[in-house]
Amino acid sequence: MRNPTSNPTRTPTAGAHGAAPSPAATRAPRLSGLTWLVWRQHRAGFWTLLAATALSLAWIAYQRAGLVHHLTAEGWPGSSPDRWLEGMAPYSAALQKVAYGLGFIPVLLGVFLGAPLLAGDLENGTAKLVASQSVSPGRWLATKLGISALVVIVCTSALSAAFGWWWGPVRNESTVLGWSEGSAFDNTGPVPVALALFTLMGGVAIGMLLRRTLASMVVTFLFAVAVQVVWQYERLNLGQVVTVNTTKGVSTDAFPRLPHAALQIDQSYVSGSGETFGWSTCVHASSQQACLKKLDIVGWSVDYLPISQMSGMQWFGASVLLALTAAVTAFVFIRCRKRLV
Amino acid sequence: MDVAGPAEESAIEAYGVGRRYRRGWALRDCSFRLPAGRICGLVGPNGAGKTTLMAIAANLLEPTDGTLTVFGEAPESVQAGRRTAFLAQEKPLFRRFTVAETLRLGRELNPGWDQRAAENVVRAGNVPMEARIGTLSGGQRTRVAFALAFGKRPDLLMLDEPMSDLDPLVRHELMGVLLAGAAEHGTTVLMSSHILSELEDVCDFLLVISAGGLRMAGDVDELRSAHLRLQGARSGADAGPAQGGAQGVPAELAGHTIVEYRTSGRQVTALIRPDGPVAGQWQTDTPNLEELLLSYLRCPDAPPLISPVAQVPGRAHGFDDSRASA
Numbered sequence: 021m022r023n024p025t026s027n028p029t030r031t032p033t034a035g036a037h038g039a040a041p042s043p044a045a046t047r048a049p050r051l052s053g054l055t056w057l058v059w060r061q062h063r064a065g066f067w068t069l070l071a072a073t074a075l076s077l078a079w080i081a082y083q084r085a086g087l088v089h090h091l092t093a094e095g096w097p098g099s100s101p102d103r104w105l106e107g108m109a110p111y112s113a114a115l116q117k118v119a120y121g122l123g124f125i126p127v128l129l130g131v132f133l134g135a136p137l138l139a140g141d142l143e144n145g146t147a148k149l150v151a152s153q154s155v156s157p158g159r160w161l162a163t164k165l166g167i168s169a170l171v172v173i174v175c176t177s178a179l180s181a182a183f184g185w186w187w188g189p190v191r192n193e194s195t196v197l198g199w200s201e202g203s204a205f206d207n208t209g210p211v212p213v214a215l216a217l218f219t220l221m222g223g224v225a226i227g228m229l230l231r232r233t234l235a236s237m238v239v240t241f242l243f244a245v246a247v248q249v250v251w252q253y254e255r256l257n258l259g260q261v262v263t264v265n266t267t268k269g270v271s272t273d274a275f276p277r278l279p280h281a282a283l284q285i286d287q288s289y290v291s292g293s294g295e296t297f298g299w300s301t302c303v304h305a306s307s308q309q310a311c312l313k314k315l316d317i318v319g320w321s322v323d324y325l326p327i328s329q330m331s332g333m334q335w336f337g338a339s340v341l342l343a344l345t346a347a348v349t350a351f352v353f354i355r356c357r358k359r360l361v
Numbered sequence: 362m363d364v365a366g367p368a369e370e371s372a373i374e375a376y377g378v379g380r381r382y383r384r385g386w387a388l389r390d391c392s393f394r395l396p397a398g399r400i401c402g403l404v405g406p407n408g409a410g411k412t413t414l415m416a417i418a419a420n421l422l423e424p425t426d427g428t429l430t431v432f433g434e435a436p437e438s439v440q441a442g443r444r445t446a447f448l449a450q451e452k453p454l455f456r457r458f459t460v461a462e463t464l465r466l467g468r469e470l471n472p473g474w475d476q477r478a479a480e481n482v483v484r485a486g487n488v489p490m491e492a493r494i495g496t497l498s499g500g501q502r503t504r505v506a507f508a509l510a511f512g513k514r515p516d517l518l519m520l521d522e523p524m525s526d527l528d529p530l531v532r533h534e535l536m537g538v539l540l541a542g543a544a545e546h547g548t549t550v551l552m553s554s555h556i557l558s559e560l561e562d563v564c565d566f567l568l569v570i571s572a573g574g575l576r577m578a579g580d581v582d583e584l585r586s587a588h589l590r591l592q593g594a595r596s597g598a599d600a601g602p603a604q605g606g607a608q609g610v611p612a613e614l615a616g617h618t619i620v621e622y623r624t625s626g627r628q629v630t631a632l633i634r635p636d637g638p639v640a641g642q643w644q645t646d647t648p649n650l651e652e653l654l655l656s657y658l659r660c661p662d663a664p665p666l667i668s669p670v671a672q673v674p675g676r677a678h679g680f681d682d683s684r685a686s687a
Contacts, residue, residue, distance in 0.1 A: 053469050060462065061455060145453030149506075152419055152447040153470035153513070156439070 054155060054163040065133055066171050073175040077182050080118065084186040087111045091189055101193055112196045115187060119203035122179060125212065126219040127244040129172055134223020135233065135240040137168060138352075142231040161356050165224065165349065172220055176213045184208040192281045192327065199330050200283040205255060209331060214338035214345070215251065219244045221348040228352055251337075256285065258333040259325045265290050266319035270312065275320055281327040290321035370397040370432065372517045372549035373418055374673050377427035379573075380413050386573050387413040390427070393568060393578040394673045395551065397432070397516070400543060402560035403553040404654055405570040411553040412450060414570065415519045418551070419447035431517060443473065446515035450522045452506035456495035460488055460505055464512065471513045479512025482538060486531065499526045507535060511542065518543070520552045524559055536563060557651045567650070568671075569657055576657045579668025581650060587666065588620070588653055591631040591643040595624055613641040620663040621656040632656040634666065 051059055059066065090111060091097075094104035138161075141147040151157050187204060190196040197204050206212060222243050227236040268274040270289060278284060288296040289312070297315060305311035325333075373395040380388045388410035395401050403411050416422040417429055420436035431441040454463055460483060468474045483490070486504045494502060503526055510518060518539075524532045540563060543550050551568075554560050560567075567584060569577040577584060591614075610622050610631075618634040632648060639645060648656070657663060 056469050057466055060458070144456070145449060145451050146455055147453075148421055148447070148449045149453045149455075149509075150470070151421055152445070152449075152510075153467065154439075154443045154472060155470050156437075156442065157420075 054160055055167065057150070058164050058167045062133075062137070062168070066167075069129075069133070069171055069175050073178055076118075076122075076179055080179075080182040080186050083111075083114050083118070086114075087186065088189065096189065105193060105195065108190075108193075108196055111190075115190075115197050116203060118186075119183070119197065119207050122183060122207045122212065123202060123248075125176065125179070126215040127241065127248065129216050130219030130223035130240045130244040131237050133168060133172070134220040135227045135236040137164060137224050137227060139227030139231055139233045139236040142228070143233050157356055158353065161353060165221075165352070168220065168224075169217060172216050173213055176216045180208055180210075180212045194281050194283070198283065199281060199327050200256060200325065202252060202255070205330070205334065206251070209334040210338035211334050211341075214341035215247070218341045218345045218348075219247055221345045221352070222247070225348050225352050228355060255333075255337065256283075256325065258337045259329045261285055261323045262326060263321060263323050265294075265321045268319055270317060270320060276322055278322065278324050279326045279328075282324045283327075285323040285325060287320060287322045289315070289317045290319055291316045292318050296321050369670075371395065371430075372397045372399070373429065373431055373551070374433075375414075375427065375429045376673055378414070378417060378424045378429050379426035380410075380417060380422060381425045388417075388424075388570070389573045391570070391575045392427075392673050393575055393667060393671045395549065395566065395568070396670060397549050398547050399566035400540065400550045400564050401552065401566040401568060402564035403551055403568045403570070404557065404560065405553075405555065405576075406658060407555060409571045410573045411570060412521055415447060415521050415551065415553060418517075419445060419519055421447070443471075444516040445519065446510040446513040446517070447519045448506055448510040448521060448523055450525075452503050454494045454502060454506055454509075457493060459491055459493050460497075461490040463494060463505055463509060464490075467509045467512045473514045475512050475514045478514070478542070479508040482508035482511055482535075485534065485538070500528065500531060503527055504531070504535070511538070514546065515548065516546075517549045517551065520550070522553055522555075524554070532559075557654055561650050566671075569654060571658055572661060575665055575667065576661075576663075577653075577666045578671035579666070580670055583668045583670070584666065585647055585650065585653060587634055587668070588648050589633050589635050589639065589645050590648040590652060591629075591633060591639065591645055593629050593641070593643045595627050595629045611641065614639070618664060621660045 090107065091104050094106070096104045138147070141150070147157075150160050184207075187197060187208065191199060191204070199205060206215065219240070223236070223240040226240050226243060227233070230236040230239060264276045264278070266274060266276050288299050289301060290296050293316070297317065301315065302308045302311035371394045373393075375391050375393050378388060378391045379386060391410075391414065403414065405411050413422065417424050418431055418436055420442060429436060431445055434441040436442075436445075455466070458466070464476065464479050464483070467479060468476060483505060486501060488497065488501045488504060494505065497505065503523075507523065510520070520539075524535070527535065539550065542548060552560065552564070565581055567577065567579065567581050568575065610619055614622075614631065614633060617636050617639065620632040620634065622631045623629070632652070633639070657666075
């Protein structure tokens with residue numbers, strides 16, 4: 021009250037540094053402005069996320085060491101897979117288990133980080149508090165979303181890289197962990213990052229619309245599960261199906277050899293004119309041979325996805341998800357201009 | 362006595378400001394100006410639109426209609442954002458922050474932050490700096506929120522029901538801090554309340570809104586002296602069923618603007634805006650602020666009164682020059 025700094029230029033007064041710095045401020049790298057505020061407000065969540073990621077990375081590294089130990093003992097990589105695939109069951113189970121856990125990360129991020137990010141501030145009125153300081157709401161929102169997205173990107177890409185590194189030695193063996201399964205496809209490359217960002221921003225937008233933390237967490241959970249289900253169905257549609265036709269009859273040994281680790285999508289009979297028939301055609305005919313002959317079946321037609329497409333499919337899917345994320349983010353910013361509190 | 366010319370700077374100018382929610386209009390066609398440097402009371406019953414008006418000025422809401430400027434700038438401009446501080450009714454604070462961290466928030470986000478002023482407000486209430494906001498009592502929290510608004514050193518300080526959860530002693534102390542600070546720095550204060558007595562001693566300017574519309578605006582003394590309170594006995598001639606509104610008003614008052622006319626038994630009380638000398642057997646006095654407010658709030662049909670100093674150019678309102686000079 022009685023300080024004489026009433027000049028209109030308003031230089032920061034010496035009193036501004038009168039308060040003893042809090043212990044957290046001396047420990048952490050010195051943050052300032054909105055970055056400090058956002059980190060301080062959500063630091064529990066961010067630290068939990070970073071710590072959980074570090075633990076998971078350590079666990080993955082330990083597990084991979086075990087896997088590699090087993091493989092080298094069996095002469096990997098020189099020896100044939102048939103030899104080292106024996107006794108793979110526990111290692112395969114460990115991969116599956118961790119992959120299953122990692123699959124929940126987008127849902128957890130959406131529910132526990134995304135949904136309360138704005139809903140909490142809108143519910144408690146702290147959005148008003150921040151908006152009445154000398155910062156624009158847009159910058160506040162950008163900082164909040166930016167830091168959250170950064171933490172999520174760092175954590176999910178580290179986990180993605182680590183899981184890919186663990187799975188790498190056996191990635192061509194679909195008996196261990198098929199590349200087209202969610203366990204492998206959704207946990208490596210850009211996919212986990214994109215899925216996490218999309219559910220995160222979905223949660224933020226839901227929180228912004230509902231303005232209630234608990235309600236938006238519940239709705240975000242349903243949203244995140246729906247995303248997972250849709251993704252599950254659409255995953256294989258990201259690839260270009262390759263078809264191989266044979267002309268050497270339909271006996272078992274005439275079945276075409278697919279590339280190693282390819283995922284077979286469909287198989288059917290093909291006639292001389294190139295027409296395909298479901299492979300159960302003629303199952304109920306009295307003489308299968310006569311039936312097949314009548315239809316002029318000359319061989320198999322097999323649809324498959326080679327493992328070489330995996331990376332392309334992942335990037336294509338991730339870019340679709342990121343485009344959706346960008347659209348949701350734009351919506352959040354536009355709406356924030358209209359009504360923040 | 363403030364004799365304000367139109368050249369005086371405006372803290373707020375509103376031109377036909379309206380805001381509609383899904384339920385309907387919360388604020389409608391509000392035009393007024395608040396000259397800089399005033400302590401202004403914003404009065405109205407609950408749900409009258411006080412908070413909406415402040416939220417528009419504080420850039421928390423966009424008006425549906427009209428425009429409002431803060432020191433000549435749009436509320437969303439950087440300049441307006443720096444020069445205004447708004448203390449919302451529920452005094453929101455981050456519950457997990459300590460008091461010191463809350464003040465740091467003010468320091469980090471406001472270029473003109475005055476740490477000493479903010480700390481003085483907190484210390485005067487013996488609020489420990491290391492305490493978490495969530496552990497403080499309601500009154501202590503209000504004090505911290507107040508310190509945060511105060512430390513920003515705004516040119517326009519808007520307080521929405523600021524004193525509602527403070528005991529009389531603290532209320533008095535904080536009001537003293539506020540007024541001393543406002544006087545020292547020339548701060549314009551806009552303070553809402555539905556408790557008239559809270560504002561009577563501190564305000565020199567008044568905005569009254571009810572049911573979303575502006576009812577009265579202007580300098581307190583000017584508003585008071587523009588009115589007359591009449592008391593008298595009811596004469597037998599017009600002893601009809603005279604209740605409420607302007608029903609049964611005697612002919613001798615016809616030339617004046619009647620705000621309120623009430624009878625109880627044989628006693629008649631009227632609040633008028635006189636237009637020339639008042640004829641008849643009346644005991645006249647100048648109403649106090651509370652009587653004036655109550656009359657306007659009780660009678661929503663009375664024509665609004667916007668004194669010249671509170672008028673914005675191009676929006677004439679019920680206060681013509683002959684009355685202004687009265």
